[in-house]
Amino acid sequence: MSESESPANAKRRNPTMNDVAREAGVALRTVSRYVNGETNIDPTLVERIRDAITSLGYRRNLAAASIRPGWTSKMLALVIGDLANPYYSSIARAVEERVRSEGYLLTTVSSDEDGARHDQLVDRLMEQRIDGMIIVPPRAQTRDWDTIPPPVPPVVFVDRPGAFPSADCILADNDGGAAEAVSFLLEKGTRRIAFVGDGLDIFTIRERHKGYLSAHRAAGVEPDLESVFTSAHTSEQAADIVRRVVETESADAIFAANNRAAVGALMAFRSLGRRLPMIGFDDFEAAVLSTPATSVVTQDIAAMGTLAADTLLARLAGDASPARTVVLPTRLILRGSEAA
């Protein structure tokens, strides 16, 4: 074992199974069995192998192992819009936790709601030979899944339905949750409820808008089309809208279709020193700190992630039952802001 030509801390090559076998004086095969936790190995050899492994600092090369037939990377991917968005990162955390318990590593990537970038990431992930994917489809159009050449690993869509009919899908009851909130406001006697939210090209907003309308229909109240605002992409834009609504008294209540809209409404109320009854969709940190505390429709984001992971793991384990779409219930939490 001459090491004359290299200093102690030089960049060393990764020791291989072969190195271990040579050092331990056994065959490659035996080391492989040991590493893979197989039984029936001569205890003497086990000891020699273990010693060789520690003395050489051997580490398995999972990438090399994964290319063998019947073996996989044991890596999964989660494709979301933006990891910096707490909504998505909560999903990511739940998924990570669940798949970790099954020995999977999770790679989370952000599509930035860009269709081309999304497709590019999916391609890269498939080239990396990940075992499966959980995807929040981007708002922008992606290519048709049928155009992707097989084999395509198992895919589960979350939060929004994917352009892939035969894949599992986990959604929240955006429609029903919004209807419940708006119905509540209508029962309280408000008649002109402003809908403040992002564009209707986003699935969740579209569904919440549907609920907004059906609640009106159910109550026999004509919805005021002038009060539907779908250009609140940021909380600042939402604040501007709400400020105008309050000032012109064009509505007597606010339904904030996502948490950015709700935050914007709070900003508007704050700067005006005046407020309207409001219910938001999606919970947010500041909700309990506002005065009055903000009522919201919540969804169990972690449960959504966990269920998506469960579904994917089941597929990986061989579940070949027909694809399911699961719609998770939402919950209306009244904290005070719904009152006049």
Add this chain to the structure above:
Amino acid sequence: MSESESPANAKRRNPTMNDVAREAGVALRTVSRYVNGETNIDPTLVERIRDAITSLGYRRNLAAASIRPGWTSKMLALVIGDLANPYYSSIARAVEERVRSEGYLLTTVSSDEDGARHDQLVDRLMEQRIDGMIIVPPRAQTRDWDTIPPPVPPVVFVDRPGAFPSADCILADNDGGAAEAVSFLLEKGTRRIAFVGDGLDIFTIRERHKGYLSAHRAAGVEPDLESVFTSAHTSEQAADIVRRVVETESADAIFAANNRAAVGALMAFRSLGRRLPMIGFDDFEAAVLSTPATSVVTQDIAAMGTLAADTLLARLAGDASPARTVVLPTRLILRGSEAA
């Protein structure tokens, strides 16, 4: 090309480079050259190869390519405490963005501040042969880096210094930022400033506590040791502490050492209908919504992530200069809550 024995949509094997070569009627070598974007290929063959690739739906197997000498996985890892924490997920997003532009895929994992789990994840990542890591060291003790057998890929520590002297490290000026905030309160005339935060075993809290003390020293004010609370692990716990402080009038101002503490203080103020001058460390969504808006010491989290990524990429590109520790400045943002 008989496909008699399998239905159209059956689980197909991934086509290989060999399949492409056969289909195109060229040698394996030529396909490899084409795929790797090398020039000097007969245009006729190029066309045949391209056709074969699309007709077979060939996708590169990056895992297989990565095991060749001189090749790498082109995957990096980010190890943080908890992906669901907006502070960390912002770092993750910044890192992802930066390394993506260099062709790297980023795997983000959560250690949950658990030392053993952290070590386990690091091992798994190294077995997966990631090219480098960015690490937020967990609060709990991890093993000594010197005990990890070489070769160890380049590592950059973020937010907290790692137990690895010869690695790069990106920190925020926790000490200086806290000192600036506390000095400001002292100049305003408050004399008993409560320090509300998490345990001093956490590097950032320890540093902020240092700044708290040095500000007192600089102002010639004796810090009240009874007013240092380091058991606020959650915002609820912080709220309890602050409520007691306000009720007993044991302090005339609050320094909230992290955003959970600041949120807790706001909750306490809200329930009491009474408040104290306060400055927090780390910005948070509700800060601008509170009344008065909450003043905070902020750090540019995204910049921290980007710089960490830059540093790691430089190392991967061969930068062998001595390891550096960079301390990023913080900024005091006065919004009103600092006043009496």
Add this chain to the structure above:
DNA sequence: TTGTAAGCGTTATCAT
């Protein structure tokens, strides 16, 4: 129980 040898999908050397 252990060893020998083939092969996974790729890249790279070296003749042609």
Add this chain to the structure above:
DNA sequence: ATGATAACGCTTACAA
């Protein structure tokens, strides 16, 4: 410029 052919580090029939 192209084509056999040998690696890379690993798992696994198949032999011994």
